[in-house]
Amino acid sequence: MYQFQESLPKLPLPKLSDTCARYIEMVTPLLSDTELERTKTAVREFQQGSGVELQKQLEMIDRSTNTNYLQQFKEETYLEMRSSQLNMRSTGVASPVLTTSKYSFTRIVAIIIFNTLQFHLKIKYRELEPDRDVFQRNKPPLCMAQYDNLFGSARIPGIKCDSFQRAKNSEHIVVIRRDTFYVLKLLPGDTLPSVEAVAQQIDWILENTHPGELPVGVLTSLPREQWATVRSYLTNLDAENACSLELLDSALFVVCLDEITPPDLERLARTAFTGDGARNRWFDKPIRLVFNSEGQFAVTIEHSNVDGYPVARLISEVNRELEPLEESLTSSSSVELEPPQRLCWKLDRTLKEEVAQALTDAERLSEQIQMGIIIFDEFGSDFIQQHGLIADAVFLLSLQIAYTRLHGKITTSAWQAVHNRTFRYGRHDYALVVTPESVELIQAFTEGASDEVRYRTLKRAVNAHLWRVFNTKNGQGVVMHLYALYNLARYKGSSVLDIFQDKTFEEVILDPSFSASALSNKMGVEIACPSPCRDYGIGYVIDRNKITFAVTSKHLQPEDFIALVKQCLSEIGKLLIEQRHPDSNIRIHSSPQ
Known part of the structure; x- marks a missing residue:
């Protein structure tokens, strides 16, 4: 069971400059010019000022522990929660x-x-x-x-x-x-x-x-x-x-x-x-x-x-x-x-x-807690892989399109839970899955673009999503590193820094619109807690021929969102068939209404 444990590498502590640069890259498509300039200023001052000392303290923590720099912060994040554990x-x-x-x-x-x-x-x-x-x-x-x-x-x-x-x-x-x-x-x-x-x-x-x-x-x-x-x-x-x-x-x-x-x-x-x-x-x-x-x-x-x-x-x-x-x-x-x-x-x-x-x-x-559970049985991972794409990425992109159609705006932040257990004592981080490419895809699907444009932007968005997840899985995630710096500043009792008072930090790092997590396809369904998300908690299981997912929310009815996710998945399925076989009469299986 533990024969590989000691040979696993330690979870790396990202460089402050790398995390700040990735953070700006990630929030750029979500902000207006004025908001982006304000966030860039706060990040630049943090990177050149108080962030340097906080990063040094994280480096000391990292060198002094056999686990990693995040372990204590993760445990305390859960154990310090004072609200009821019911939901x-x-x-x-x-x-x-x-x-x-x-x-x-x-x-x-x-x-x-x-x-x-x-x-x-x-x-x-x-x-x-x-x-x-x-x-x-x-x-x-x-x-x-x-x-x-x-x-x-x-x-x-x-x-x-x-x-x-x-x-x-x-x-x-x-x-x-x-x-x-x-x-x-x-x-x-x-x-x-x-x-x-x-x-x-x-x-x-x-x-x-x-x-x-x-x-x-x-x-x-x-x-x-x-x-x-x-x-x-x-x-x-x-x-x-x-x-x-x-x-x-x-x-x-x-x-x-x-x-x-x-x-x-x-x-x-x-x-x-x-x-x-x-x-x-x-x-x-x-x-x-x-x-x-x-x-x-x-x-x-x-x-x-x-x-x-x-x-x-x-x-x-x-x-x-x-x-x-x-x-x-x-x-x-x-x-x-x-x-x-x-x-x-x-x-x-x-x-x-x-x-x-x-x-x-x-x-x-x-x-x-409002909850909706659905089995989408028009296709699963086999169908998506036959078209050279990754089912996990396609599902997360469908969530973003559905959210925009329902709420009339692109989500300011969406998380995907990503494990980093290839590292010793690794647990999980969160990939921020809204990318410039996914924004282009959302626009293509909501503004009546041609199928050719939709298909091209879908492939680009899938690749961008996979790259974002890859970086997170390999210890270069942004969310937990910034969260550790935020908690360290909070524990020190110092005045709240501009970067942590910035509305962007609150919406992207502390209060995302939704969070999604997937588990084994040997499970029937996973129910994900909506907290700490503003709107939805989403658990999903992708099988070879179906996708089962559950949506929970503390203040929104999930039925409309679920219906739009199903619609988006169906549209993507038809798009893949038409672009691969434009003259074909092949049809994906449709559930009886």
Whole structure:
């Protein structure tokens, strides 16, 4: 698992002059002449003045750490967030593999739990094959450090900043049903149980859990400083509360058995992401498996120490049937499991009032998120690659065209999450995907240009997009470098510099219009958090013959945007066919209306 880790290069710290030059290049097509001149002045003064000292401090940080200059800033960015964590996470929904037409609900849950325990043991004993960047020709190995944060860890609330805690040698998980918490000790001595034994424990929980339990888990949806205070009060009120919290913090992961209706994937995606009003949840765990009554499941991610890529691999490896050898081994397991242990809570009037208020607040927060999920099945990556283009770039360009058509203006900033795990302890950066070439493409598609012009500008825009992503993936991104400089200046308590007060910096670096991220095509769909974006959070999965994407927003209805994205994709598909085969009668598949 770690055989390549030490040979991976360290994430480079870009030169200040390079980042400033790239920043100006990136914002130029977005600004008027007056705005651009103001931004150039602020950047020039920063580069020649206070930015020099801040860059030197970043260089000192970089030389003094085994990780990289961004690591601490990234962790603190997440852990310092004081708002509720209810809608501040991503969710991956697994494509159904195990179905109730073949297996019972409890066996599906038991198989997924068993596979997840196996995955944990592969990490613990360093048996997991290293990830590789399959999009590069030589498929270089990727950093595996994040996998150690998946299991047995917890985010602990603090007044000013949360902390990340990891337990050693944890042997139990926690299952939540009807807001009742159970400890299942499934790995005594790291020995796997049989699937049947796990299924029996799930059956017992289903049969013996009745409605009416006070939803203590909703407290984890409170603003973080408030939850820190309430948690301290809860801990000190009774020893049983302290014990329950310790068992939750140290659990390998949490399983939520929901009763949401209708039990379909879209409803599962919505409730897994928004937390169903924070019922039947514990938001402080990095990994939660959320099941509906059909055995379909989603994985929600707390991002302070884990990005989406390790979770995508988790889903792809656990969302499967058992192999014959595994069936034989698990059936012969001699592990005797202890009965499920119900966690107890002692609550006084003060805590009951906190729970009631937290429920009200959580329901309000859940209702703030608007979400739309769509499967575009006219084509996928195969069709786009046949025309010499890259599907990922085409989709991001379609988003930009759709945004302009809907809002009547070119977006001032759009991010694409890009991993930089080819570097040791690399996580992710953001590529600013609005380029001069994409602006030309938007104009061609919105101003009635000929198909020949559209096709030519599309190819140029794809190449420009790929170059922007390439630079970001190779440690020359602009967003996180400027963000680190901004945070360093903020921590020093110095007066706010002109570059950071500039409207362009706020809109491009701190408050983009939308952010898009993609994960494995073995997932059903990814739900991306809209924060910190002004308008939309977009998660997408590109398969060979379809594109599945979800759009979330805190204040906009996503349906119109989704309809325009579909329209743009269809137009591009028809354009590619006509330009490659101008006399052909070939048609891409159209979905029935």
